[in-house]
Amino acid sequence: IPLTLVLRKYRYKGFNIPGIHQRWLTWLFTGHSPLAYFQNKAKNFTSPYCEHCPAEEETSEHFMCHCVGYMTIRLRIFGNIILTWEDIIFSRLSKVISYIETTQRFTRDDLFTDPNP
Secondary structure (H helix, E strand, O other), X not given: OOHHXXXXXXXXXXXXXXXXHHHHHHHHHHOOOOOHHHXXXXXXXXXXXXXXXXXXXXXXXXXXXXXXXXXXXXXXXXXXXXXXXXXXXXXXXXXXXXXHHHHOOOXXXXXXXXXXX
């Protein structure tokens, strides 16, 4: 996703976003995150694949838009099972933050622990 598109939409103007949520959004939109794809590229994890979808790399797009492990959460928060990056960008930040918080993918205790040592 072009980061400039995200920054142009939000610009963080007047938003009172807690630091932890800013961290989550930065991880999400830059791809430099605790998700398996980036951790594998950084040589921290042995596999880039999603724990819920073994044939899919766990990228930000996969986590937000396609992962079957989180489809009911996407349906409840966004009203759709599958999303596009455009859906994410044009959603309210509170929905994106709520999704990340509800999945607990960026908050769990084993955040940077390789699931496939």
